[in-house]
Amino acid sequence: MKFVAITACPTGIAHTYMAAESLEQTAKANGDTIVVETQGSAGSTPLSAEDIATADAVIFAADLAVQGRDRFAGKPIVEAPVKQAINDAAGLFERARAAAAAGSPSPAAPAAGPELTTKVGANDRLGTRIRQWLMTGVSYLIPFVAAGGLLIALSFALGGYQIASAPKVTEHFDAGSVAGWAALMFQIGSAAFSFLVPVLAGFIAFAMADRPAIAPGFVGGAIAVTVGAGFLGGLVAGLLAGGVVMALKRVQVPKAMRGIMPVVVYPLLGSIVVGVLMYVVVGKPMAAATDGLTHWLNSLSGVSAVLLGALLGLMMAFDMGGPVNKAAYTFAVGGLTTGTGASLQIMAAVMGAGMVPxxxxxLASTVRRKLFTEAERENGRAAWLLGASFITEGAIPFAAADPFRVIPSMMLGSAVTGSLSMAFGATLRAPHGGIFVLPLIGRPLLFTLALLVGTAVSAAAVILLKQLRLRTSDTAAAVTASPVNA
Structure with missing residues (x-):
């Protein structure tokens, strides 16, 4: 049979492409053909009209609204979260075959261009909804983090850390000197970083109450920066803005006013309420909490720093790109805006721990090939580059196939790397990049040592656990086949 598919995850980075690869491999194993459109952060090549017309069924593996859904009107459609395509592609193909056999076409969808999306489901529980609200904010935050952080890191590589005190390029810019370009890179990156808290707050609010909440969220986030409340203030501002607009939407208004409510009234009243709350009520306590957290981080040393590194390592490996991983990463990125030594050490520990899985x-699939399937060995070859690039999601196919052995093993090694990185005092000013930003890491040799030790620990642990499983299976098979049992 022939299928077409679309894969899309909120960040549009790893899961989007891993789901596409899983679908393609499964289709090949089944003797089917499939053409996948990846709606990721790098853009996408749309499916051709011929591919859609000749397809028996359509698979949407997406955690957010599919762009151009109207193209598939009249075709049987199967929908699932993007992780299901990674973990259970075979099940998706069974559903697609059933849909094609039933011949149940999808209703025509109205044409729509690209739009802002959220991954919050209408029927999710409150705890899940809160987590997804925060994850939506983080997913829109990541491009600003990557652009701003790497520009700042590049400026330090070109001009040294003293480039932060260079005069404004609007007043003095020497195009013929490296220092001039370093200052320009630093100031562009700083401008991108200045949006971090407002973007976080704005898109948390958007996830809660749609477009009318974006303006109040951005306003609340900007005020959080003004009063010194930082990322904690941004989180609160986003939740406040979303909650206020959700409450305003419940108010019944005459039909004549409904057209202006989302464009004028909700943003206006939401901004007023959130602004007053942030300036008068919430701002100062959140600023005090942020200052306290900063002072606590700066005071960390010895055992406490090592334990924090281990905790962050555990979080980075627990769900490998999921909410817990993103919470640790966001915590580290938030510290970058303070520029303190402890915050830079946390960023290094988080990146190192995230590279380990x-x-x-x-390494494990290369050293002990027989313990892994052919598909896992293929994924292992790709995982070298993914790990080196600090894309923790490269471990997901292994964790999906054998979670009870893989995940604890990865957590152990990541905790080792996080704790060693903190103990060694390695620092990092770039929020991403893996080995490609090694020249920007303070104490790079010790950081590399921490990474290698954690990688070796995790690889050894997963090999040991898989060998134990294999021996247990062999023993059980031998007992079953013995004459006594016969």
Whole structure:
């Protein structure tokens, strides 16, 4: 049979492409053909009209609204979260075959261009909804983090840390000197970083109450920066803005006014309420909490720093790109805006710990090939680059196939790397990049040592656990086949 599919995850980075690869491999194993459109952060090549017309069924593996859905009107459609395509592609194809056999076409969808999306489901529980609200904010935050952080890191590489005190390029810019370009990179990156808290707050609010909440969220986030409340203030501002607009939407208004409510009234009243709350009620306590957290981080040393590194490592490997992983990463990125030594050490520990899972599984699948399937060995070859690039999601195919052995093993190695990185005092000013920003890491040799040790620990742990499982299976098979049992 022939299928077409669309894959899309909120960040549009790893899961989008891993789901596409899983669908393609499963289709090949089944003797089917499939053409996948990846609606990721790098853009997408749309499916051709011929591919859609000749397809028996359509698979949407997406955590957010599919763009151009109207193209598939009249075709049987199967929908699932993007992780299901990674973990259970075979099940998706069974559903697609059933839909094609039933011949149940999808209703025509109205044509729509690209739009802002949220991954919050209408029927999710409150705890899940809160987590998804926060994850939506983080997913829109990541491009600003990557652009701003890497520009700042590049400026330090070109001009040294003293480039932060260079005069404004609007007043003095020497195009013929490296220092002039370094100052320009630093100031562009700083401008991108200045949006972090407002973007976080704005898109948390958007996830809660749609477009009318974006303006109040951005306003609340900007005020959080003004009063010194930082990322904690941004989180609160986003939740406040979303909650206020949700409440305003419940108010019944005459039909004549409904057209202006989302464009004028909700943003206006929401901004007023959130602004007053942030300036008068919430701002100062959140600023005090942020200052207290900063002072606590700066005071960390010895055992407490090592324990924090281990905790962050555990979080980075627990769900490998999921909410817990993103919470640790966002915590580290938030510290970058303070520029303190402890915050830079946390960023280094988080990145090192996040690199361990894919690197460890790449190593394990290379050293003990017989313990892994052919598909896992293929994923292992790709995991070398994913791990080196600090894309923790490269370990997901292994964790999906054997979670009770892989995940604890990865958590152990990541905790080791996080704690060693903190103990060694390695620092990092870039929010991403993996080994490609190694020249920007303080104490790079010790950071590399921490990474190698954690990778070796995780690889050894997963090999040991898989060997134990294999021996247990062999023993059980031998007992079953013995004459006594016969």
């Amino acid at each position: 894919p690197l460890a599984l790449a």
